[in-house]
Amino acid sequence: MSDLRDLYQQTILDHTKRPRNFHEVAGANYCAHGHNPLCGDKLTLYLKIENNVIRDAGFQGTGCAISTASASMMTEAIKGKTTGEIEPLFEGFHSMVTAPVNVEPGEAKLEFLGKLAVFSGVREFPMRVKCATLAWHTLMAALKDGHGAVSTE
Numbered sequence: 001m002s003d004l005r006d007l008y009q010q011t012i013l014d015h016t017k018r019p020r021n022f023h024e025v026a027g028a029n030y031c032a033h034g035h036n037p038l039c040g041d042k043l044t045l046y047l048k049i050e051n052n053v054i055r056d057a058g059f060q061g062t063g064c065a066i067s068t069a070s071a072s073m074m075t076e077a078i079k080g081k082t083t084g085e086i087e088p089l090f091e092g093f094h095s096m097v098t099a100p101v102n103v104e105p106g107e108a109k110l111e112f113l114g115k116l117a118v119f120s121g122v123r124e125f126p127m128r129v130k131c132a133t134l135a136w137h138t139l140m141a142a143l144k145d146g147h148g149a150v151s152t153e
């Protein structure tokens with residue numbers, strides 16, 4: 001578990017200092033705004049979807065380290081995926097970070113989530129779960145109606 005915790009810390013720092021896909025996407029046809037009033041995180045998610053495939057994803061906004069890292073890694077993970085693949089990915093991520101601390105995520109789930117599995121440690125800090133899931137809820141809002149808004153409260 002210590003190795004995963006170290007990887008978690010390194011990954012969060014890396015994606016906070018150098019967030020990937022931190023830009024507005026030219027030609028975005030889906031967009032949503034997310035806000036976590038408790039922490040002050042705010043982000044706008046931009047998606048370019050063609051033939052039900054996410055061709056490009058980007059975000060802009062301000063947030064804590066966990067929120068920024070989660071949005072950065074999420075945008076990397078969803079590029080090239082079909083819209084049908086997103087809900088299972090969301091459900092897997094969400095259930096991983098909200099699972100009780102005494103329940104270890106299964107190996108299959110961690111494998112399915114790939115690099116996103118580093119966020120499994122967030123469940124040890126319940127106040128930070130909303131930070132980690134803000135980008136994901138914003139993604140689901142964008143896919144639901146193309147131009148959504150979501151708040152974690």
